[in-house]
Amino acid sequence: MPSIPLNPAQPHPALPADITVLERGWLSANNIVFIGPDATAIVDTGYCAHADQTVALVEGTLDGRPLDLLLNTHLHSDHCGGNAALQSVWPGVRTLIPPGQAAQVAEWDAWALSYTPTGQDCPRFRMDSVLQPGTTLRLGARDWQVHAAPGHDPHSIVLFEPQEAILISADALWENGFGVVFPELEGDSAFGDVAATLQLIESLAPRTVIPGHGSVFHDVVAALAAARRRLDGFVLAPHKHALYAAKVLLKYKLLEWQQTTLPQLQAWAAATPYFGMLQARHFADQPLHEWVDALVNDLVRSGAAARDGQHLTNT
Numbered sequence: 001m002p003s004i005p006l007n008p009a010q011p012h013p014a015l016p017a018d019i020t021v022l023e024r025g026w027l028s029a030n031n032i033v034f035i036g037p038d039a040t041a042i043v044d045t046g047y048c049a050h051a052d053q054t055v056a057l058v059e060g061t062l063d064g065r066p067l068d069l070l071l072n073t074h075l076h077s078d079h080c081g082g083n084a085a086l087q088s089v090w091p092g093v094r095t096l097i098p099p100g101q102a103a104q105v106a107e108w109d110a111w112a113l114s115y116t117p118t119g120q121d122c123p124r125f126r127m128d129s130v131l132q133p134g135t136t137l138r139l140g141a142r143d144w145q146v147h148a149a150p151g152h153d154p155h156s157i158v159l160f161e162p163q164e165a166i167l168i169s170a171d172a173l174w175e176n177g178f179g180v181v182f183p184e185l186e187g188d189s190a191f192g193d194v195a196a197t198l199q200l201i202e203s204l205a206p207r208t209v210i211p212g213h214g215s216v217f218h219d220v221v222a223a224l225a226a227a228r229r230r231l232d233g234f235v236l237a238p239h240k241h242a243l244y245a246a247k248v249l250l251k252y253k254l255l256e257w258q259q260t261t262l263p264q265l266q267a268w269a270a271a272t273p274y275f276g277m278l279q280a281r282h283f284a285d286q287p288l289h290e291w292v293d294a295l296v297n298d299l300v301r302s303g304a305a306a307r308d309g310q311h312l313t314n315t
Helices: 048-062 083-089 102-107 191-204 220-236 238-257 262-271 273-282 288-302
Strands: 019-022 031-035 040-043 069-071 094-097 136-139 142-148 157-161 166-170 208-211 259-261 305-308 311-314
Touching (some): 048 083
Antiparallel strands (some): 031 040, 136 142, 305 311
């Protein structure tokens, strides 16, 4: 599958030797592996459809060492979908998640954890403790600061290593934007949280950013400017954010399935609560099936999908 990086065990030349970034694409978030003198760790574990790949990549990177620590920046399915598989291979791995959803993980509330509303999957995993903002933890050979980074997800954290000024930004900042602001889709006001998180990142002044998706980058000033322009556009026109979110959810399912039919995708959208919510709030002038068909046509026009009659293919 296309998620596998070409050279998964090679450290990035701009990063310290104890850090390896497994760049995974968009269905699975990037995995950041740390190999320290005393312990190993991984930050984020990808989507469950790629779980076997994740295990193979991590095993290859660790080169015979056990996995000691597993961290999630947030609990969206593309960031923690490999947790269960890694816990199965390394049952002693200690798993830390951001605060705010420990009870939902313990009870495994798939609705509260966003998997049911988004129409995505995540195998049940266990957690051992939480990543408290304002604390530090040892990853590899360095101490990393834990910072709250709400916006894309209200419970998300980012990690910052001040000595080398490296930021693990998750979906709070990409080189060309940031992740869908999911609380806004649910009727909560969260664009202000996005702005505050971008301000936090600017104040940290990272020289290197390891994003949740995409390549490691260094021009943080340009990335922040692009993110703020995008945010300003969403604040002025919330329906544009809703439209963007709907296309992201459809594209994500196409990435997972690779091929499907329009009736199957329509059925999935009709059964996925976020679509009904978005359509009712922002596009109520169109029946759901017509709106989804228009979204598919937009994806085809942009080159994100191919359509042959009723058949759809991810591109």
